[in-house]
Amino acid sequence: MSQRTARDLVAARSGWICEVCGSATATNFHHRKNASQGGLWLPSNGLHLCGSGTTGCHGRITQNPADAYRLGWSVPSWQDPRAVTVFVFSHGMVLLDDAGRYLHTDQEVPCRAS
Numbered sequence: 001m002s003q004r005t006a007r008d009l010v011a012a013r014s015g016w017i018c019e020v021c022g023s024a025t026a027t028n029f030h031h032r033k034n035a036s037q038g039g040l041w042l043p044s045n046g047l048h049l050c051g052s053g054t055t056g057c058h059g060r061i062t063q064n065p066a067d068a069y070r071l072g073w074s075v076p077s078w079q080d081p082r083a084v085t086v087f088v089f090s091h092g093m094v095l096l097d098d099a100g101r102y103l104h105t106d107q108e109v110p111c112r113a114s
């Protein structure tokens, strides 16, 4: 998948609202697994966040790695982001797929559009 396609799918998923705080415009594609650790440009590996590397939710994730791993905002190199639940403001703990959907982990079916 191209970087552009991944960005477009994640932006469609978020509606340009930060997926972590739900209260600010999303401006950054955050890689849950860093590109340097094999993370890909896929919707399952991306979060659409407010802020930058040092500000907003992007900064919060960068500066609080323990919280980021616990809440699925960051994924260690040995795990597949598609299999790691993540907290998003609008849906709680969900899985992300590569079609740009949130999946409830108890059902593994798409959440209803909100």
Ligand SMILES: [Zn+2]
Pocket (backbone or CB within 6 Å): 018, 019, 020, 021, 022, 023, 024, 049, 050, 051, 056, 057, 058
């Ligand atoms: Zn935010």
